[in-house]
Amino acid sequence: MKVVLIGAGNLATNLGKALFRAGHEIVQVYSRTEESACALAEVLKCAYTTDLAAVPTSADVFIFALADDAVERIACLLRKGREEQLFVHTAGSLHLDVLPTARRGVFYPMQSFSKDKEVDFSIIPCFVESFLKKDLELLLALARTVSDTVYELSSNDRKYLHLAAVFCNNFANHCFALGAHLLKEHGNLPFSVMLPLIDETASKLHVMSPHEAQTGPAKRRDKRVLEKHRMLLATKPEMGKIYELFSDSIYYDQLRLKEDTCGIF
Amino acid sequence: MKVVLIGAGNLATNLGKALFRAGHEIVQVYSRTEESACALAEVLKCAYTTDLAAVPTSADVFIFALADDAVERIACLLRKGREEQLFVHTAGSLHLDVLPTARRGVFYPMQSFSKDKEVDFSIIPCFVESFLKKDLELLLALARTVSDTVYELSSNDRKYLHLAAVFCNNFANHCFALGAHLLKEHGNLPFSVMLPLIDETASKLHVMSPHEAQTGPAKRRDKRVLEKHRMLLATKPEMGKIYELFSDSIYYDQLRLKEDTCGIF
Numbered sequence: 001m002k003v004v005l006i007g008a009g010n011l012a013t014n015l016g017k018a019l020f021r022a023g024h025e026i027v028q029v030y031s032r033t034e035e036s037a038c039a040l041a042e043v044l045k046c047a048y049t050t051d052l053a054a055v056p057t058s059a060d061v062f063i064f065a066l067a068d069d070a071v072e073r074i075a076c077l078l079r080k081g082r083e084e085q086l087f088v089h090t091a092g093s094l095h096l097d098v099l100p101t102a103r104r105g106v107f108y109p110m111q112s113f114s115k116d117k118e119v120d121f122s123i124i125p126c127f128v129e130s131f132l133k134k135d136l137e138l139l140l141a142l143a144r145t146v147s148d149t150v151y152e153l154s155s156n157d158r159k160y161l162h163l164a165a166v167f168c169n170n171f172a173n174h175c176f177a178l179g180a181h182l183l184k185e186h187g188n189l190p191f192s193v194m195l196p197l198i199d200e201t202a203s204k205l206h207v208m209s210p211h212e213a214q215t216g217p218a219k220r221r222d223k224r225v226l227e228k229h230r231m232l233l234a235t236k237p238e239m240g241k242i243y244e245l246f247s248d249s250i251y252y253d254q255l256r257l258k259e260d261t262c263g264i265f
Numbered sequence: 266m267k268v269v270l271i272g273a274g275n276l277a278t279n280l281g282k283a284l285f286r287a288g289h290e291i292v293q294v295y296s297r298t299e300e301s302a303c304a305l306a307e308v309l310k311c312a313y314t315t316d317l318a319a320v321p322t323s324a325d326v327f328i329f330a331l332a333d334d335a336v337e338r339i340a341c342l343l344r345k346g347r348e349e350q351l352f353v354h355t356a357g358s359l360h361l362d363v364l365p366t367a368r369r370g371v372f373y374p375m376q377s378f379s380k381d382k383e384v385d386f387s388i389i390p391c392f393v394e395s396f397l398k399k400d401l402e403l404l405l406a407l408a409r410t411v412s413d414t415v416y417e418l419s420s421n422d423r424k425y426l427h428l429a430a431v432f433c434n435n436f437a438n439h440c441f442a443l444g445a446h447l448l449k450e451h452g453n454l455p456f457s458v459m460l461p462l463i464d465e466t467a468s469k470l471h472v473m474s475p476h477e478a479q480t481g482p483a484k485r486r487d488k489r490v491l492e493k494h495r496m497l498l499a500t501k502p503e504m505g506k507i508y509e510l511f512s513d514s515i516y517y518d519q520l521r522l523k524e525d526t527c528g529i530f
Contacts, residue, residue, distance in 0.1 A: 069489065093482070093490045111462055112480050117472065119465065125458040149458065157452030163494050164444035168459050169466050170481035171511045172440040177475035177518060179429035187422030193390040193414065194433050195470060197376055200384065201434050202467040205460060207382065210442035215377050216435035217358070224334060225358045229428050238514055245507055246436045252503075253442060 001060035001142060005029045005044075006074060008036035010113035011090055012065035013043075015146075018121035020044045022145040027059050057081050061142065063107065064089040064099075072098040086135055092162035095155045096129050105130035105139050108158060109147065112169050121146050127153040127161065178239055211257050218247035219254050266325035266407060270294045270309075271339060273301035275378035276355055277330035278308075280411075283386035285309045287410040292324050322346045326407065328372065329354040329364075337363040351400055357427035360420045361394050370395035370404050373423060374412065377434050386411050392418040392426065443504055476522050483512035484519050 001024050005016050008031035020026055026044040031037035034050050041048035049055060055078060062078070064071050068091045075087055079100045086103040096106050106129040111119060126147040128139040136152065143150040153161065176198060180191045204213040217225035226247055233240040266289050270281050273296035285291055291309040296302035299315050306313035314320060320343060327343070329336050333356045340352055344365045351368040361371050371394040376384060391412040393404040401417065408415040418426065441463060445456045469478040482490035491512060498505040 068487065093493065110458065112465055112469075114469075117469070123461050125461060151454065151458070153452055153454075157454075159493065159497060160447050160451035161454065161458075163497055164447040164459065165462055166481055166483075166494065167440045167447070168444035169462050170479065170483060170515065171443075171507075172437040172463070173466055173475050173479055174511055174515050174518070175432045175437040175440060176470060177479065178436075178514075179433035180475050182425050182429040182432070186425035187418055189416065189418075189422075189426065191470070191474060193375065193416070193426075194429065196388045196390060197430055197434050198437070198467050198470060200377055201438055202463050204377075204379075204382070205441060205456070205463060209456060210438050210445050214435065214438055214442065216431055218431075218435060222333065228358065228424065229431065232424060232428055238510075238517075242436075242510055242514065245503075245510060246439055249443075249503055249507065250435065250439050253439070 001025070001138075002027050004056055004059040004062045005040075005065065006055070006062060006078070007031060007065035008033070008040040008048075009065065009067070011109070012063075013040055014111075014113045014119060014121065015063070015065060015090065015109060016040055016044050017118075018146040019142075024142075024145070027056055030055050052077055058085060061086045061088055061138070068094055072100075076100050086138070088139065092127075092158060092165060096131060097155070103130075103132055103135055105135050106155070106158070107139055107143060108153075110161070110165055122148050125149040125151065127151050127158055129153060129155060129158070178242070181239075211253065214250060214254065216250075218250040221251055266290070266403075267292050269321055269324040269327045270305075270330065271320070271327060271343070272296060272330035273298070273305040273313075274330065274332070276374070277328075278305055279376075279378045279384060279386065280328070280330060280355065280374060281305055281309050282383075283411040284407075289407075289410070292321055295320050317342055323350060326351045326353055326403070333359055337365075341365050351403070353404065357392075357423060357430060361396060362420070368395075368397055368400055370400050371420070371423070372404055372408060373418075375426070375430055387413050390414040390416065392416050392423055394418060394420060394423070443507070476518065479515060479519065481515075483515040486516050 003019055003024050003026050005012055005026055008029055016026055026046040028046055029037050029041045029048040037048035037050055062085055064075055066074060071089045071091060071094055087099045087101045088105040088107050089099060090107055092108050096104060108127045109124045111124045124147050126143040128143050130136040130139055140150060179194055183189045183191060233243055268284055268289050268291050270277055270291055273294055281291055291311040293311055294302050294306045294313045302313040302315055327350055329340055331339060336354045336356060336359055352364045352366045353370040353372050355372055357373050361369060373392045374389045376389045389412050391408040393408050395401040395404055405415060444459055448454045448456055498508055
């Protein structure tokens with residue numbers, strides 16, 4: 001397919017490369033910043049522009065891989081002369097309807113992208129949605145050329161998926177940051193000592209649910225250890241609050257889990 | 266070395282196997298439960314007992330791999346007639362001095378063990394400590410036969426290491442459980458869709474610190490997304506509280522990170 005790529009950030013870079021490798025023609029890359037546009041265009045062997053007026057008026061699909069708060073504005077600016085074109089955004093947290101064309105859709109690859117760390121796109125779950133039924137087939141087909149795991153998902157359910165991803169990625173990562181902080185302050189151990197434990201925590205989830213994988217003093221309601229930990233955190237009220245909230249939440253989660261296998265809250 | 270193993274749970278099983286493979290002689294396994302004692306003894310090709318009175322009176326090391334709250338009690342019961350023996354426990358959260366012998370030590374392999382899921386012991390960081398200097402050499406040597414990463418660490422610093430492990434393992438895992446819950450309720454997606462994101466979150470830490478790896482709406486202080494997420498959690502006050510606390514903590518952590526590279530709180 002002929003693809004116009006609006007954006008040249010982390011997601012645009014990773015998605016652009018995957019589409020290019022799958023044999024699609026990237027017609028042009030647009031970015032506000034010449035440097036980013038040029039760098040990505042070189043990799044994708046295509047034209048680039050920093051001028052919205054120079055974006056082509058037709059293609060099989062226009063993919064908006066921009067910061068969330070820029071998608072609606074840029075799509076509206078591009079609408080004129082492209083009313084019949086298929087506009088697609090890639091944002092987990094944005095509704096389909098932020099796009100101004102009748103032919104509109106979503107192509108959300110759920111992964112945390114960095115420009116420098118290349119990821120294997122084929123294992124990234126992609127969630128697609130469209131306003132018109134005929135475009136759904138096109139988007140499903142496009143997504144399947146780059147990923148082995150493609151789901152149709154409504155904007156409403158995608159909101160929760162995105163929120164779940166915040167818990168599984170950002171919040172879990174913050175737990176690691178809090179652990180790193182403790183290590184730095186006491187014993188001066190390198191954070192690398194935590195990696196086998198963290199890798200195992202992630203790896204366990206391939207064979208059991210997170211509820212089943214849970215261990216530790218909070219699950220066991222081990223009052224002696226919980227009290228010790230509270231004392232260690234007495235001078236760190238923010239971490240102390242997180243400790244209390246999580247220890248309670250883990251304990252009640254396990255209680256509920258025993259009652260019904262449906263899980264928590 | 267000749268090792269007496271007191272305990273036959275997850276840790277005892279994994280440590281016992283690693284010691285056995287490294288060529289040490291497990292003299293005997295003790296467990297309250299005949300079934301566990303027998304099962305592990307069979308693997309370690311050694312004797313077993315459920316009777317403390319039948320435990321040998323000498324060995325190079327007695328390793329107490331028991332539930333934290335049983336270590337002191339069982340060690341005291343075994344002390345008589347073994348006053349000159351080296352007693353070692355394996356608990357991250359227990360002080361060296363819970364053991365009643367002069368020759369006492371700690372051998373803490375930091376990993377979350379399951380009986381059925383075998384782990385590669387050589388990559389597990391082990392933290393050792395002893396009351397007498399001469400026993401430290403023995404414990405370092407023993408630990409190095411099963412692990413490539415061995416540190417000497419005091420009881421005081423080990424408390425913080427254990428707390429850090431709670432954040433990195435139990436609390437991160439609970440973030441996954443909360444994500445799983447959201448997925449189950451909305452869109453009925455399998456939890457497996459989260460695995461590439463979770464694997465990537467863990468894998469990033471091999472090349473950058475958790476502070477640097479952080480992404481998402483809380484880091485960017487993206488008020489539009491934060492407000493949306495708050496609304497999605499309006500009917501789930503416990504998750505809502507966790508969301509607020511983490512979003513604030515991530516944001517302030519990033520602010521502090523800019524000020525000094527030392528990190529948070």
